[in-house]
Amino acid sequence: MPKRRHSVIGNASLYPKAPHPLPDGAPLPQHPISTITLEFVAGSATDPAVFVNRNIHGHRCKWYTRRYFEIRTRDDHTVISRAGSNEEVASIEWDKSGQDAMVYAEDFISLPMLVSDFVKPSDDGTYRDMVFGNIVYVWISLEMEGSKSIYxxxxxxxxxxxxxxxxxxxxxxxxxxxxxxxxxxxxxxxxCIIYTALVLSTLEIEYA
Known part of the structure; x- marks a missing residue:
């Protein structure tokens, strides 16, 4: 996946410093009771990058890995598809001129959209708003229990x-x-997969 700082972040980092207090004066987010964890596994020249879920099953406690999504990048085009099929769920067009990238997802982004519109940075660059289903969500970097994450x-x-x-x-x-x-x-x-892919594209700079 391309490591491109400016083509992704626009006017603000995808991994911003946390403001204090949070937007709207809200307290720190509560941890959910039930979650699924997807690990990003980098690809190679012949194999796509993948998001996988690893779980222990059975009385012998064996690890099982299930692929959820595959990510393939050719030139300036990244395609995210469901594992084991050619069903494209989203794509990212990287701007060669170093400007904002474009993102598309058939189910909820009918026309290609600038990344800076898909995850719009706040005026002070401390968080990003994402509108989905007419509901506004916030992506924000926080440090909890000594560990920094994007929530x-x-x-x-x-x-x-x-x-x-x-x-x-x-x-x-x-x-x-x-x-x-x-x-x-x-x-x-x-x-969330799209945003994670965008964060990974600036990993060397934004997430070191």
Whole structure:
């Protein structure tokens, strides 16, 4: 995936510094009760990058890995598809001139949209708003228990609940996306995958 700072972030970082207090004066998001964790596994010249879920099953406690999404990049075009099929769920067009990238997702972005409109930066660059289903969500960087992550929660909520989280796993090499069952239920899985892919595109600069 291209490592392109300016083509993705527009006027503000995809990994902003957290404001204090949070937008709308809300308290820190509460952790969800039930989540699914997707790990990003980098691709190679012949294999696509993938988002996988690893779980222990059975009395022998064997690890099982399930692929959810595949990411393929050719030149300035990144395609996100469901694993095991050619069903494209989203795509990103990287601007060669170093300006804003374009994102498209058939189910909820009918026409290509600038990344800076899909996840619109706040005036002070401390968070990004994402509108989905006429509801405004916030992506924001927070440090909790000594660990920095990017959190998603619903805007203008007096008791915000964590809907998704992007972070480094314990090995400090793997990037993970936690997403709650409730977020998946309202269709936020693909938007979260897109945003994670955008964050990964600036990983060397924004997430070091």
């Amino acid at each position: 998603l929660y619903k805007r203008r909520n007096k008791s915000p609940k964590e809907l998704a989280r992007i972070y480094r796993c314990v090995d400090r090499r793997t990037i993970c996306l936690d997403i709650s069952d409730s977020a998946i239920g309202v269709g936020l899985l693909v938007p």
